[in-house]
Amino acid sequence: MKMLGIGSLRALSIVMFWLFAASIAISQINGLVPIESSHWHLEGDAKLSEYLDRKTIRVDGGSAELDNVVMQDGVIDVDVATPAGRGFFGIQFRIEEDSNGEWVYLRQHKSGLPDAIQYTPVLRTGLNWQLYNGAGFTAAVAIPRNKWFHIKLVVTGAQAKFYVSDMEKPALVIDDLKSGIRKGKVA
Numbered sequence: 001m002k003m004l005g006i007g008s009l010r011a012l013s014i015v016m017f018w019l020f021a022a023s024i025a026i027s028q029i030n031g032l033v034p035i036e037s038s039h040w041h042l043e044g045d046a047k048l049s050e051y052l053d054r055k056t057i058r059v060d061g062g063s064a065e066l067d068n069v070v071m072q073d074g075v076i077d078v079d080v081a082t083p084a085g086r087g088f089f090g091i092q093f094r095i096e097e098d099s100n101g102e103w104v105y106l107r108q109h110k111s112g113l114p115d116a117i118q119y120t121p122v123l124r125t126g127l128n129w130q131l132y133n134g135a136g137f138t139a140a141v142a143i144p145r146n147k148w149f150h151i152k153l154v155v156t157g158a159q160a161k162f163y164v165s166d167m168e169k170p171a172l173v174i175d176d177l178k179s180g181i182r183k184g185k186v187a
Contacts, residue, residue: 033066035048035055035056035057036048038067039066039067040057040064040065040066040067041064041065041066041067042057042062042063042064042065043062043063043064043065044059044061044062044063045058045059045060045061045062046058046059046060046062046063046064051081052081052146052147052148054079054148056081059089063092063187064187065095065185065186065187066185066186066187069185069186070183070184070185071093071094071155071183071184071185071186072094072182072183073155073156073157074154074155075152075153075154075155076091076093076152076153076155076186077150077151077152078091078150078151078152079148079149079150079151080148080149080150080151081144081146081147081148081149082108082143082145082146083145083146084108084145085108085109085145086108086109087107087108087109088105088106088107089105089106089108090103090104090105090106090151091103091104091105091151091153091162091186091187092122092185092186092187093153093155093184093185093186093187094155094177094179094181094182094183094184094185095122095184095185095186095187096181096184096185098124099122100121100122100123100124100179100181101121101122101179101181101184101185102119102120102121102122102160102177102178102179102181103119103120103121103122104117104118104119104153104160104162104172104174105117105118106141106143106151106164107143108143108145110143111141111142111143112140112141112142112143113140114138114139114140115133115138115139115140116138116139116140116141116142116143117138117139117140117141117162117164117171117172118132118137118138119132119136119137119138119160119162119172119174120132120137121177121178121179122179123179132178136172136173136174136175136176137174138172139171139172140171141164141165141171141172142165143164144165149164149165150163150164150165150167151163151164151165152167154170155177158175158176158177159173159174159175159176159177160173160174160177161173161174162174
């Protein structure tokens with residue numbers, strides 16, 4: 001299976017970031033997913049590593065997909081860190097076998113600007129970020145560099161809330177997920 005938009009992501013930008021751990025409350029998992037490679041399918045330049053005194057998955061133009069997990073509704077909690085000045089990193093969810101799905105991501109070179117966070121459905125036509133801008137698709141947020149911070153995605157039906165550092169107030173509220181896909185893989 002080709003991961004969601006890997007070729008397209010490389011064409012947009014290569015970003016280095018580290019994934020510390022994911023706690024996903026969905027049907028198969030309720031708790032912390034260990035970093036060990038037996039829980040993850042790593043593709044491209046993604047590998048087990050260490051960063052800022054933590055065991056991590058280093059992703060630099062690749063992807064890390066949870067093995068044997070299909071998500072419908074749920075919560076994804078992840079600690080992330082990036083040393084890169086430019087790039088895109090985030091959570092892909094409800095990914096189908098043909099790589100269609102949903103993607104919400106951070107753009108650290110846009111930190112503090114109205115499009116620092118972006119949501120896009122990924123459809124057969126590829127990434128569709130050009131079509132989806134403004135409220136419900138983009139938002140401003142400060143994106144730290146060279147330090148760990150927490151992101152969380154809460155998905156319920158056709159709605160999602162994306163939190164960055166502040167777990168009380170969502171940084172982006174997506175009222176209408178556009179792909180129409182109701183369950184799929186997580187990366």
